[in-house]
Amino acid sequence: MTKQKIANRKPLSRARVLQAAVAVADEAGLEAFSMRGLAQELGVVPMALYKHVANKEELLDGMVDIVFSEIELPSGTLDWRSAMRRRAISTRAALQRHSWAIGMMESRRPGPANLRNHNAVMGCLRKAGFSFEMAIHAYSVQDAYIYGFALQEKDLGFETPDSAGEAAQRRAETIGALENHPYLVEIATKLPKSGYDNAVEFAWGLDLILDGLAQLRHTGAAPA
Amino acid sequence: MTKQKIANRKPLSRARVLQAAVAVADEAGLEAFSMRGLAQELGVVPMALYKHVANKEELLDGMVDIVFSEIELPSGTLDWRSAMRRRAISTRAALQRHSWAIGMMESRRPGPANLRNHNAVMGCLRKAGFSFEMAIHAYSVQDAYIYGFALQEKDLGFETPDSAGEAAQRRAETIGALENHPYLVEIATKLPKSGYDNAVEFAWGLDLILDGLAQLRHTGAAPA
DNA sequence: GACTATAGGTGTACGATGTACACTTGTCAA
């Protein structure tokens, strides 16, 4: 590398590395994401990255915290249900933008944005009058649903209403087993015509859960 | 390898390879799972595996289908709610046994057990009187919840009631940020004493969802 | 029994990956 090139190159920084890493992962996916590839993208030799991040694991930790930082915190001014609804939708949106992060949101060393987020969500529920136990329940169902939905969305590849049915059909056809599975046939044939939409589907389940929570908010009880 | 050893060694087969692969992944986790390690476990040279599976991807496909095969199908004799409840609990149990599979259940080429499972679940809902659209909604919420819960369970490492609070505390302490996050402090202090239990937590959210579905079963409506 | 096709296991080799370690170089304080 010539002096020239080095001279007019913005110097690396931890922030720049993380930001580029997120961009590369967004575009290429997690399997195709490598230290070497990232270095190339930054016009730098692979080992240069290690002056700014300890290793790939720590880099991933930082990337995940960037995703957390993009999630809207529950508003203090709205009622709890609206606040939870907004943050759920915001979380799904962030995971859609950064689908490589889906399996990693809770599995890595938590960063500051992660902690702020969890603290705010729990705070929203407690301030709304949920008992501690109830707040834990409420948090658990919601997050399980949000992360689970994001995971399915990514896995099944239902990206557009059209592709939903296509995907179902393709999957089944590949092993030519539709005949013995009438209910899969039904999905493959009806889903494309049904105007299936991921955002609508997500909201449907979310509202079901929030309704359930609203009913139980003041009882200490388990669901009937 | 001597003739002796070769002679008294049971020959490989696709089934034996898959079975061993699941066992190795159960024990070592997915990151530590390699073709070379699996070969060693089977007392065979790495390339020998390729006579029975096309490549690692196809091997993983097969492993996932084994996990599906361990999931109890919804019973035809129970009412839909009980049947769904049992299969949900059975799914979580299978994912607990094989936690390496959690992110892969719906992302790979579906095998026969996968198709049988999906067909049976959809069938159970349709036979119970859910309209097609409603059955899709019902399926979607349930599976999102199940997979999401399994993911959290694995990620957060809340394995025993005791370790739940510990885990929360450890996480937060590692970056010494508990002071600014009162609600995380509350979790870290109260959760260990609360008798938190994953199985109970799972059932709580599951029942919330099933109750919601029961209420909406015959209306075509969205949640209130 | 001799001959040969085939299935199953072996050995070597290649490119990709993460990263340890020793080096250069550009910048700034004293």
Add this chain to the structure above:
DNA sequence: TTGACAAGTGTACATCGTACACCTATAGTC
């Protein structure tokens, strides 16, 4: 001027998945 330090380089190594050519034991066939 010196010399410390931060940033980037280059080489090297272990580990991974797997292509390819090879060997060998068994099963038919004549």
